[in-house]
Amino acid sequence: MPRFSFILFVSFLFLEALNGAVMAQQVERVVLYRDAAVVTWRAEAEVGEQVLARSFSPIEASLVTVMPEEAGAPFGVAHERESEWPMASGAGANAARDRVDGLRLDVALKQAQLDIIEEDLAMLRANRPVGGTSESLLVEDLEDMAEWMHDAFREALYRRVELREELALLEKEHREALAVLGETRPRIAFDWVVEVPEGVGGDILTQVVETHGAGWSPADLVDLASDGSPSTWHRRIEYRLSLPHAGKADLLFVDEWWTPNGSADRTLPHAVASYDQPRGKSKRSGSGASNAGSGGMTEAGRSRCRPEGPLAVGTDAGGTVKVGEWTAVFRRQADTQPQVAEVVDVWHSVSSSGRSVVRADGVDVRLDGAPLGPRNVVHAADSLVVMTGVDEAWTVSRAEEASLCSRSNLGSRIRHQRAFSIWVTNGSSVAGAVRVVEPLPRSRELEIELNPEELDGGVVDAVNEAIVWELQLKPGESRTLRFAYAVEHDRDVRVSGFN
Numbered sequence: 022m023p024r025f026s027f028i029l030f031v032s033f034l035f036l037e038a039l040n041g042a043v044m045a046q047q048v049e050r051v052v053l054y055r056d057a058a059v060v061t062w063r064a065e066a067e068v069g070e071q072v073l074a075r076s077f078s079p080i081e082a083s084l085v086t087v088m089p090e091e092a093g094a095p096f097g098v099a100h101e102r103e104s105e106w107p108m109a110s111g112a113g114a115n116a117a118r119d120r121v122d123g124l125r126l127d128v129a130l131k132q133a134q135l136d137i138i139e140e141d142l143a144m145l146r147a148n149r150p151v152g153g154t155s156e157s158l159l160v161e162d163l164e165d166m167a168e169w170m171h172d173a174f175r176e177a178l179y180r181r182v183e184l185r186e187e188l189a190l191l192e193k194e195h196r197e198a199l200a201v202l203g204e205t206r207p208r209i210a211f212d213w214v215v216e217v218p219e220g221v222g223g224d225i226l227t228q229v230v231e232t233h234g235a236g237w238s239p240a241d242l243v244d245l246a247s248d249g250s251p252s253t254w255h256r257r258i259e260y261r262l263s264l265p266h267a268g269k270a271d272l273l274f275v276d277e278w279w280t281p282n283g284s285a286d287r288t289l290p291h292a293v294a295s296y297d298q299p300r301g302k303s304k305r306s307g308s309g310a311s312n313a314g315s316g317g318m319t320e321a322g323r324s325r326c327r328p329e330g331p332l333a334v335g336t337d338a339g340g341t342v343k344v345g346e347w348t349a350v351f352r353r354q355a356d357t358q359p360q361v362a363e364v365v366d367v368w369h370s371v372s373s374s375g376r377s378v379v380r381a382d383g384v385d386v387r388l389d390g391a392p393l394g395p396r397n398v399v400h401a402a403d404s405l406v407v408m409t410g411v412d413e414a415w416t417v418s419r420a421e422e423a424s425l426c427s428r429s430n431l432g433s434r435i436r437h438q439r440a441f442s443i444w445v446t447n448g449s450s451v452a453g454a455v456r457v458v459e460p461l462p463r464s465r466e467l468e469i470e471l472n473p474e475e476l477d478g479g480v481v482d483a484v485n486e487a488i489v490w491e492l493q494l495k496p497g498e499s500r501t502l503r504f505a506y507a508v509e510h511d512r513d514v515r516v517s518g519f520n
């Protein structure tokens with residue numbers, strides 16, 4: 022074999038061995054907290070220096086644990102070093118570079134065209150006035166030249182506007198292509214390496230705590246039904262995780278903040294204690310990490326969500342993952358205070374006992390299949406309340422019955438007779454209930470006289486000092502509420518809003 026071919030063959034074997042060592046290092050498991058990730062790396066045990074884990078950000082040595090798979094205690098001392106990690110394949114990097122070069126040429130050509138147009142405009146401006154009294158120029162020639170210069174000037178102006186727009190678009194594409202090219206360039210990674218002693222077999226697990234660029238937040242979605250049929254609550258998690266490893270791994274989401282206490286959990290995932298536990302919490306058996314949503318779980322079990330199947334991890338990885346769902350009949354509740362605002366506010370509530378696995382303050386809502394966008398969630402006692410906001414299908418209005426209002430003097434006191442009308446219409450396609458509230462004057466200097474026969478079926482809420490109606494309306498049905506009450510006060514008391 023020629024010497025040159027032999028060198029190439031040896032280099033090929035070396036690169037294959039290096040690639041094999043790198044491929045042996047992979048992310049096996051990730052426990053993702055709200056603000057950090059505990060990543061378990063797996064590497065084949067080989068005598069000598071061995072890369073065990075990687076990160077895109079420096080990590081404190083106290084947050085790295087190294088152990089052989091077949092032993093129950095840590096060994097060796099891991100130390101950190103820098104290396105380059107390719108962000109994309111060679112083909113992807115070449116394609117990004119070719120696109121940048123092509124767009125750079127297009128921008129230069131478009132700029133050259135724009136420069137020519139600018140020169141033409143400058144020339145036309147310089148020759149636009151025709152001076153002198155030369156008899157060689159006839160009046161018709163002057164008119165033709167003026168018309169030609171006018172058309173040429175106008176076309177040049179239009180072309181300049183078009184070229185500027187095209188140039189701005191190309192420059193934007195060029196900037197975006199540069200950003201893509203930057204993502205394909207190698208990125209600095211921090212490797213954790215250890216000296217593997219002789220006689221150690223099997224794989225080596227390395228546990229690394231990532232506190233930068235890792236975490237998750239609730240992204241729940243609820244399909245509400247306004248007709249009283251069962252609604253579905255989709256428990257979802259939006260996560261972010263950036264690791265120098267492209268592949269899939271088992272992820273476990275923990276609904277807590279990661280809190281280091283200086284004592285790393287150095288036991289293996291299959292041992293008595295579990296990596297599922299957050300720092301500072303008591304250890305539990307690994308069998309306690311049940312899937313979220315199963316019945317009869319403890320509070321700790323309900324705070325853990327395991328998606329079905331492994332998820333993709335890598336550079337700037339993330340997405341929205343469904344971790345469970347439950348179906349229940351949400352009770353629709355509607356309330357309106359026309360005196361304050363002539364709208365109908367709606368919310369849906371259901372018992373939250375054992376169901377609120379992801380304790381979110383907001384949720385995406387679909388009402389009867391139509392998206393409403395993000396809405397607030399309130400945890401009240403044992404109920405879960407979704408505030409869906411104003412129901413545009415329902416209309417309400419309030420007016421004073423001026424002909425029934427009056428003012429009379431009673432010696433040292435003044436008496437006002439007040440009368441109003443409230444109109445409520447259900448413009449939706451399903452029947453529904455609404456609670457109408459009319460707040461009463463709350464000044465302690467006023468004496469209010471209420472006659473139940475003048476409240477049109479309303480009930481006095483003495484605690485909240487209001488008149489309340491409970492209405493059940495069919496689709497398209499309207500209801501008019503007419504009510505009246507009297508108010509008395511001393512003559513020297515000033516009351517605004519009364520006639």
